[in-house]
Amino acid sequence: MSIKPFFLGLFLLVAAAGFGQTNTKEVLFTINDKAYDTDEFARVYKKNLDLVKDESQKDLNQYLELFIGYKLKVNKAYKLGLQNSAKYQAELKSYRNQLAKNYFNDTKITEALIEEAYNRLQKEVRASHILILVDENATPEDTLKAYKKIEDIVKRANNGEDFAVLAEQFSEDPSAKENKGDLGYFTAFRMVYGFENAAYNTAKGKVSKITRTRFGYHIVKVNDIRPNRGEVTVAHIMILKAKPEDADQGKPEKTINEIYQKIQQGEKFEDLAKQFSEDKSSSPKGGLLSKFGSGQLSSEEFEEVAFSLAKPNDISKPFQSEFGWHIVKLIEKHPIRTMSEMKMELENKIGKDDRSKKITASLNEKLRKKYTYKKDTKVYAQLAKWITPDFYESKWSQPEAAKDYTGILLTINAKKIEGKKFLDFVDKKQKAGLKVKPLSLLIDQLYEQFLDEQLTSYYDENLETEFPDFAYVMDEYRDGLLLFDLMEKEIWERAKTDTVGLQGFYNSTKFNHMWKNRVEATILSSTKMETIKKALALLKKNTDPQAIKDKLNVDNVVNIMANTGKFEEGNSALPKATKFEVGISDIFKEGEYYFVVKVDKVLPAAVKTLDECRGKLVNEYQQYLEQRWVDDLKQEFNVKVNQDVFERVKKQLHP
Structure with missing residues (x-):
């Protein structure tokens, strides 16, 4: 996600297009000679009321302060001439084009197309095709020549000749020599609309009528139809692939196989994920991932394995993706979402598809009448x-x-x-x-x-003239883009580059950035008391953790796992019974595991260095600079609030 659309999304929580209005329109406050009315304030407040999570922003007095602060920043942007920037003008035009798309729609046709697409998304079609190339602007002579050619092929196909052989011999799709015309499984929006129509309107095992697309003439044979796979929720254990500089390039594969062996021995998937998975975002949750559908992840290998699992709690064998090694556990399979849940997504896809030509034709007809x-x-x-x-x-x-x-x-x-x-x-x-x-x-x-x-x-x-709603949103986008450029100039870049100021802010707030107690330790774990006793004995002899594993993991059975590193209090990989003192612990049990912990060094709670907390610190410094800046703007501009008007607004909004 790029930062500017994300920022504007946040900005719209303060200045969004809401269309509720007060009964009267009065001047609420002025900045220098520019007036801001009650209508805009009430409209924005009503829109945001259910969106903001900070209760202080629902308080009208607090909200007025936020609103005035926002308008002060916009006034500063205009004063600096940021509205004259060519980049700003181009971005504003781009946003307007995006927003205007909603007003170029035909609701009735769009709804029909949404319903059609949704119904098609219930199925995945496997089809083969034969293509005879002809440009969509070809002469009548060339078009007729191509049509006769495809007409002859469809007759041969309907007379029983092997479609795959015909595709290999005659199709002008370059891939046909390799795949014999087989395109695999696809669903709605994966092919051009005309081709999709042919595929979904043809019965399994049959050959379609001749269909024309911008590529030429096609005939389509439907080989199979299956239900859409929907979405799945899975958990996984991941070991990152080795770095080029790592001496032992085979270590990740060895580790994932050891973990898989422990699963086969009956150990809990979730516990192993917490201890060993190197996906830091999911490991504290036992490896649990958010649900996903086909094509939503960046790894096709991962998706195929996830969807291949049949029943909840089924666990895959270790497999490799471009990111490393994984073991996947199926949590739940989800059917395809309802039409109402998918409506916005489908509408966006229709706008980018050949289906949109139907909407354009309808708009042209309406404008000729309008x-x-x-x-x-x-x-x-x-x-x-x-x-x-x-x-x-x-x-x-x-x-x-x-x-x-x-x-x-x-x-x-x-x-x-x-x-x-x-x-x-x-x-x-x-x-x-x-x-x-x-x-x-x-x-x-x-x-x-x-x-x-x-x-x-x-x-x-004339959209702004004909549709007040559109005009409201454009005004707010216009100011929002200016505000982004101003914030970038006055706050964000300064917070990143003002090293002296950041150091001073760190010095005054460093006790808000603390490490908890930490230990440098080796954690040995096993489900067998006999094994952990042997591990403890070896550990007391200063045996290296890898040597302990080599000695105790025999006959292709993983009896012991080791985890060495720096662990902060509360880390899910650190057993709760661990004592923060140097030495080797006794054996203790948590859940189904026996543990021994060797603590080499205790690191007491301490202030983080500036580099260790830089990301959070820069964010806090930005907020600090922004508040001071708003105070300065109140001195630079003359702000006058009409308190009597504000009291009336409060009664209208909170009777």
């Missing part, structure tokens, strides 16, 4: 004369007379659009390889595309 528009036929005739057959060869250029042409081709409501824009549009379309003939028909088609583009542009330009 706005009044008129084409000047005389101007259009003049422009058409300037477009020549050179267009088909991508060699057409606008004539000299067109450069200064100012004739109005199109009027949308009160907006006038010059004919030169249409010529520019035609010029760009040369790269699309359009082959429609005669030329007059091509020009008419290009004009219809141009009209839709201009209507959409007009609609986009």
Whole structure:
């Protein structure tokens, strides 16, 4: 996750688009001569009320302080001219484009597409295909030639010839020579929409009708259909792969096999995960991971093993991924989520898919009904004369007379659009390889595309006017982006680079950053009293932990495990009965394990060095600088709160 969208997400908890309004609109406070009204304050507060976890932020007096602080920072940003930055302008445009997507939707069509996609996601299809390449802008002659070719192949397939052999012989998909057209299993959104339609509308064992995509003509044979695997919850034990500089490159594999052997001997998976797993985020929880579905992890090997486990508590054999060695235990299998749970995700995918063309077509139709528009036929005739057959060869250029042409081709409501824009549009379309003939028909088609583009542009330009909700959010994004740039300049970078200031802050707060009591120790564990007694005897003779393991782990049975390192009080790998004193402990039992701990050194509770707590310290220093900065801004700007108005707002918000 990049920091800017994340920061803006947090910012929107303070300044989000909420649309509840107070009954009246009054000036709540001013900063210099700029007024801020009760409507904005109440709208933002209501939106955030259920989002904030800090109860102090729900208090209206506290919230007003936060809101004024936020507006002071925005005023400072404008005073510094940050709004004129080209980078800022580009990012604001990008955010607006993203936000505007919601207003280019057709709810009815989108809902139908969501339902269709969700129903398809219940299944995974295994299919093979044969492709005959033909460009989507190919000439009618080339298109017909390709169609006849695929038509002949589909006849042979329907007459019983082996589909795989036909794919290997005739398919123009380069991979067909290797896979004989077999694409494996896939579900919705994995293939282009036209191809997906063919696959999901064809029965198992059958060959589809000929279908056209932007790649060419396809026929699809459905080899198998299976239910979607859904999601799984698993726990794992991980031993990181060896580093290049490690002397014993085989140690991780040896260790994971030792752990697996102990599981086979009946020891608890969760206890072993806590002791030995090197995934520090999951080991304290017995190796438990958050649930995931196909394609959500960065390791395909891990996913395949996880999904292959059939019943809760099934445990895999050790296997290797790109990250190291793992053992996986199945906790629970989850069916695919409900449609309501997946709705937003599906809608986002539809917007990036060929399905979106249905939504675009619907929007074009609505905009043609929504706005009044008129084409000047005389101007259009003049422009058409300037477009020549050179267009088909991508060699057409606008004539000299067109450069200064100012004739109005199109009027949308009160907006006038010059004919030169249409010529520019035609010029760009040369790269699309359009082959429609005669030329007059091509020009008419290009004009219809141009009209839709201009209507959409007009609609986009007027979103703030037509939709107050959109205007609210854009205002807040505009300020939020400025605030991010300002905070980066005034607070975050300073906290990172001000070494003298950070050192001073550390000196004054260092007792808030303490190590608990720690020990440098070796922990030996076994489920067998006889084994741990032998280990204790060897430990008392100063035998090296590895030597103890070599002596006691015989006949491919792991009887003893050793863990050496520095352990802080409360560490899940450190037995609770451990005494923080130098020496070798007696044997003690916790759960199903017998332990012996040799403490080589006791490290009492101590202040962490600046480097040891740098991450947390920098964060605290940023907060300290920000509070001081807000106090300074209150001196730099003249803030006046209308207390009478504020009291009325409080009664309205908390009757």
